[in-house]
Amino acid sequence: MENCFHCGEECRDTTIIHEEKHFCCMGCKTVYDILNENDLTYYYALQSTPGQTPKTFEHSFDFLDNQDIVEQLIEFNEQETQIVSLIIPKIHCSSCIWILENLDKLHPGVKVGMVNFPKKSVRITYDASQLSLKELVLLLSKIGYEPNISLEDFNKKEKKIDRSLIYKLGVAGFAFGNIMFLSFPEYFEVDEFWLDKFKIIFRWLMFAFSLPVVFYSGRDYFTSAYKGLRSGILNINVPIAIGILVLFLRSTLEIIMDWGTGFFDSLAGLVFFLLVGKFFQQKTYSFLSFERDYKSYFPIAVTQLVTNDTATTSEKQTQVYALKPGDRILIRNQELIPTDGILIDGNALIDYSFVTGEAEPVHKTKGDKIFAGGKQQAGIIEMEITKAVEQSYLTQLWNNEIFSKNKSTSFNTLTDQISRRFTIAILSIAVVASLVWVFIDSAIAFNVFTAVLIVACPCAIALAAPFTLGNMLRIFGKFKLYLKDTTTIEQMAQIDMVVFDKTGTLTKNTKDLITYQGITLSENEQKVLTSTLRTSNHPLSRALYNLLKDNDIYTLDDFSEEAGKGITGTHNTTTVKIGSHSFVENKKQLDKNVKDTQVHISTNNEYKGCYIFNNTYRDGMQQLFAQLDKTVDLMILSGDNDGEQAYLKTQLPASAQLKFNQKPKDKLEVIKSLQEKGHKVMMVGDGLNDAGALAQSDVGISVSEDVNVFSPACDGIIDASKLNQLAHYLSLSRKSIGIIKQAFIFSLCYNLIGLGFAVTGHLAPVVAAILMPLSSISIVVFTTIATHILSKQTNA
């Protein structure tokens, strides 16, 4: 079978051969034609089958007709130059970059396109007099690069990128190098006339270089130490701040009194290494966001129906925040319901799986209440709004205080735990040693006191965690577990309970396990069935049609669809009824306990049987449960009904708990009560209904089949194909804590050696200058090697 020249998908039944090339669908062929006409076929030369099948929902960008919305979206607007940044999740290869940067060949209105690949965004400068934003977006959609515009983009403030850490690092590194260079002559204590003569200027230059290091680069350590002390915590920054301060004051004193050259080199080196550690543990995945709420899932605007004085109704694109109770809106197929309301007209079949966890689309009739977050699955509906967007049932979940709390600040890291004891120990050693020296040689007592504080500065300890965890963060990233920050790894190591959501997390998003129960259908019946299904747009019909599409197709004599009930199709003498049990058969009562999705079939009013749709569970879940059961407790927390309880029980170990029919708020409360019982809870979920539980849990992991699409706020995003490795990842995080502990012992050894010099009063600047970078570098080397060995073991 041929693969599509454009998108690389296998060409199935509808191969289109055009210019000796195979295409899987008209969409792909159209894109090829557009590119071909505009001499842009280099697109296919860069990378084979780079294309994306374009999806077009005719009205999905209508909101860009509303000038107010457009103005909120564009960054710059001046006469003939408009700049807009669009997120295009489909950007994935060099061809994508090339085509998006050559849009000007497709339309003269486009001036410049600039892709940011890691962010999957493109910044387009265009001329609105030639090409409106809507036309631009449609142009992109036409060639398969549909931008993602959500409520989040609305009124977006120009985001300031915080580059202060890079500046601080730059300053420290710059000063470190120059001070090293200036203090080089004195390292060898050469007693030469000219060195003696110039040492004053060398020393004061070093002093000048150290000023920005202490007061700019090292500023955070002072503020953090101060904050910690004020709230009664001896965090790691306290001994660091003491170290920096003592280094600076003693060195300044030394050059003023002409005692010696001071420790400016060690000072700058210390701050530089610490900042390198800080920088290293900041691994960001710019294409992911861990802070998303409902806003990035919601549309920016909807079609509002406005009735004017003459009682004619017209459509208008309205920003969703502007919607008021009483407004009437139109929701098309596949569109999202932005707020709570009442169904006025049309046939609603709403998929709530993402917001409630219910696996099955819900059917609503006129007058029913419909809630925000559902996706309409069939045809156009009209609804009247009862609540503003921020007050809807779904968005109220975000008013819970848990969403405004910052998890990582309240967590006591391993480094902080150690530093408490460490600081107390160091201070007492310093005091005792200097007291002893007061009796032996009081002149040296001050020297010893400061030397102990300098040498004990826990540079290596402070570096152990950032480098180990920073490495692990990257390793997890390679294993497709994207974590928000390094604290998450420490928290993962403490997890003793894992809670899973069911729909979308343990199961795949699609219902592709279809089984038939009942009397076997004849070939003729099957053909009529297939032809009838083909005509219907209902998601279940389409799924079933895909299963049966190998059958031949008749032209139906008669076809009718009853919304929410079923469809009827007739060919010659065969009439097939497909749909709910009551629609197909009214004699027998359906067993009420059946909770699977079923589609019943009858031919010529004779009941035949039903197709049962089941969610497929992801591969390896049973093994995952078994592995996890060895170390943690398990729980299933599902928003769905308990239809699959029996099946789940066979998969899960006996000790696991199962809870069904949990509303989003309930999930949050369940997690909270588990935590009150002393559990460290990891929540694994996928939808908006898990958002509360993900935020409440110690570690919230969101499962995603495509990491580029929406996932709720969480601490980590795991690729669905790697979910079965979760037990492994938990043990990896525990092992990395072990590495940090080893590194601590290692660095304590250095501190002891340094203390030996300091207590005896022999700490020369050159010793400090060697010992300090040596300990830091060896810790970095040790943690890097250890984490790599760990990741290699995992691969094997």
Next chain:
Amino acid sequence: MSIIYVLLTVSVIIAIVFFVAFVYSVKNGQYDDTYTPSVRMLFDDETVKPKKSEKKKITSENKPTSN
């Protein structure tokens, strides 16, 4: 020996020039996206458009193999 003052001044000034260049490049956002420029650099300049016949060749060479 006053040459050493000159040398010191020169070395410090050079160091500061590089430092300012670094700060400027960071501020300009040059380090915000470190991946895309590396790809962009490899695109052929298309000052001369390939002729129709040549183009055919390019595209057919890259035709995915059937399976």
